[in-house]
Amino acid sequence: MNDQISTDLVSDDSLWQQVLDRRAGDFLYAVTTMGIYCRPGCPSPRPLRRNVRFFDTVPDAEAAGFRACKRCDPKGERAAIARAAINDACAFIQTAESMPALDTLAQRSGYSRFHFLRMFKDHTGVTPRSYAEGVRARRLQAALSSGARVADAIADAGYGSESRVYEKADSLLGMTPGAVRRGGAGESIRIAFADCLFGRLLVGATDKGVCFLGFAEPDDALLGDLRRRFPRATLLDDPVGLGDTIRAVLAFLEEPKQALSLPLDLRGTAFQQRVWETLCRIPAGETRTYGQLAGMVGNTKAVRAVARSCATNPVSLAVPCHRVVAGDGDLTGYRWGIPRKRLLLERERNARLAPNE
Numbered sequence: 509m510n511d512q513i514s515t516d517l518v519s520d521d522s523l524w525q526q527v528l529d530r531r532a533g534d535f536l537y538a539v540t541t542m543g544i545y546c547r548p549g550c551p552s553p554r555p556l557r558r559n560v561r562f563f564d565t566v567p568d569a570e571a572a573g574f575r576a577c578k579r580c581d582p583k584g585e586r587a588a589i590a591r592a593a594i595n596d597a598c599a600f601i602q603t604a605e606s607m608p609a610l611d612t613l614a615q616r617s618g619y620s621r622f623h624f625l626r627m628f629k630d631h632t633g634v635t636p637r638s639y640a641e642g643v644r645a646r647r648l649q650a651a652l653s654s655g656a657r658v659a660d661a662i663a664d665a666g667y668g669s670e671s672r673v674y675e676k677a678d679s680l681l682g683m684t685p686g687a688v689r690r691g692g693a694g695e696s697i698r699i700a701f702a703d704c705l706f707g708r709l710l711v712g713a714t715d716k717g718v719c720f721l722g723f724a725e726p727d728d729a730l731l732g733d734l735r736r737r738f739p740r741a742t743l744l745d746d747p748v749g750l751g752d753t754i755r756a757v758l759a760f761l762e763e764p765k766q767a768l769s770l771p772l773d774l775r776g777t778a779f780q781q782r783v784w785e786t787l788c789r790i791p792a793g794e795t796r797t798y799g800q801l802a803g804m805v806g807n808t809k810a811v812r813a814v815a816r817s818c819a820t821n822p823v824s825l826a827v828p829c830h831r832v833v834a835g836d837g838d839l840t841g842y843r844w845g846i847p848r849k850r851l852l853l854e855r856e857r858n859a860r861l862a863p864n865e
Contacts, residue, residue, distance in 0.1 A: 523562050528554060536563045536582055538574040545569040550580035593617040593624075594631040598639065607640040632812060642813075645777070697738055698746035701727060702754045705761045706848055710734065711753055712743070717771030718753060721823040724844045737822060760825060764792050764852070765859045768826045776820065782806075783817035790831045793860035795853065797835045815841065831856075 526533050527548045538545040539555040545563065546552060563569040566576070566583055576583045597613050613636055614624035628636050695714060702709045704723055710730035712720035720737060722730045734743070747754070753770060760768040767788065774784055786804045790796050796804070802814045818829040819841065830849045834840045842849040 520562060523548070524557060524560065527560070536566065536569050537561065538563060538569055538572065543574055544577045545574040545582060546577040547580045547582050550577055552577065552579050590627050591631060593619065594628055597624075597628065597636065598632070601636065601640050602643050604640075607637060607644075610636060629809065632809075634810065634813070695738065695741045696744055697734070697741045698744050698749055699731075699734070700745070700747040700750035700754055701730075702747075702758065704758055705851075706844070709754070709757060711750055711757065712738075713750060713753065714773045716773035718823055718826060719773040719775070721757065721826055722844075723824070724848055757825060761855075763859055764856045767792060768828075770823075770826050772823060772826060774823065774827070776817070779805075779810075779813060780817045780820065783814055784821060784827045787818070787821070787827050787829055787831070790828060791860075792828075792831075793853075793856040795831050795833045797833055797837075799835055801832055819843065 523533075523535060523537070527537050530549045530551070533548040535548065536545045537548060538561045540559045540561065541555070545566075561572070563572070569582075570576075576585075578586075581587055594617075597617055600613070600616065601608060610625065611621055613628075614621040617624050617627075619627065625635065628639075632639055634642070697712045697714055697719060699710060699712045702711075706724040708725065708727055708730060709723045710720065710727070711718060712734050720734045722733055725733075731743075756768065756770060760766075774781060776784070782805055783801070786801060789804070790801075798811045798815050798818075799808065801818075802808050802811045805814060807813075818832055821827050821829045821843075824830070824844060830842055830852045839846050839849050839853070
């Protein structure tokens with residue numbers, strides 16, 4: 509269903525004020541003396557009011573003989589070309605053995621060095637170098653998790669020095685390379701299953717706190733997810749020792765008025781940790797968009813990185829990634845399924861609105 513409001517239902521004075529204020533809107537204005545049409549937020553100098561006409565859509569404006577403004581790009585053609593160029597640059601960085609030079613990336617894109625850098629930051633929220641660092645860190649983590657020798661993994665990921673990796677271990681991996689490679693070797697993780705609102709529930713905990721919380725899948729699938737995160741850890745059944753934790757999770761699912769407060773053992777990069785901590789500050793019954801969450805984290809352009817951090821959250825419910833929605837309000841991207849995300853949010857809202865007994 510199209511939510512766009514026809515210009516027939518809004519006064520011309522209101523539309524004109526929106527143009528003067530350069531506020532975004534779902535309509536277009538055309539300048540008769542220039543023969544062009546623009547978005548209301550166009551940065552071009554404001555025309556005289558008597559030379560302006562309003563249209564609902566691009567076809568309407570073009571049928572009246574106007575052409576698209578090159579500054580605000582109302583048809584989105586330049587934006588699509590720019591996105592394609594940045595996607596190509598990202599793919600090139602991902603397959604390159606070492607960080608490509610900025611001049612090489614700009615030349616490949618067909619834009620100037622300065623313009624390419626600005627476009628890349630606008631689309632990804634980071635510089636090409638920062639993006640490449642993320643690619644290298646993921647390569648390193650994958651190699652270490654597969655059991656590769658630390659020195660080999662560091663070299664294969666494109667790092668020239670082991671010492672530099674260890675200096676930045678917390679921000680790159682959230683732990684030392686050796687700890688990633690061990691994959692939980694030497695650690696014991698206590699586990700307990702239970703039946704819950706969404707089917708089966710699995711909780712895993714180290715001596716520091718809960719390190720895994722999953723639900724809505726068969727026991728084998730939940731165990732498989734936990735083992736992928738800690739492939740070399742020893743798993744110990746402990747339904748009695750984890751009884752209080754299980755009861756806390758079940759109580760939250762039944763009446764989610766308060767936050768699910770549990771001791772946690774979260775392992776991730778510094779950025780992931782920051783995102784997970786911020787998620788816990790979203791009150792029950794409320795939502796934030798990925799863009800808003802990025803702003804709360806301190807980097808409004810890191811929307812994709814924020815979304816990846818939400819997707820890798822190992823302790824659902826305790827770190828409430830279900831409270832993050834798309835910019836248009838759609839319930840998208842939930843590890844345990846959109847219907848369960850919808851139900852969680854509905855139950856939280858209902859519990860928040862219910863009178864205190």
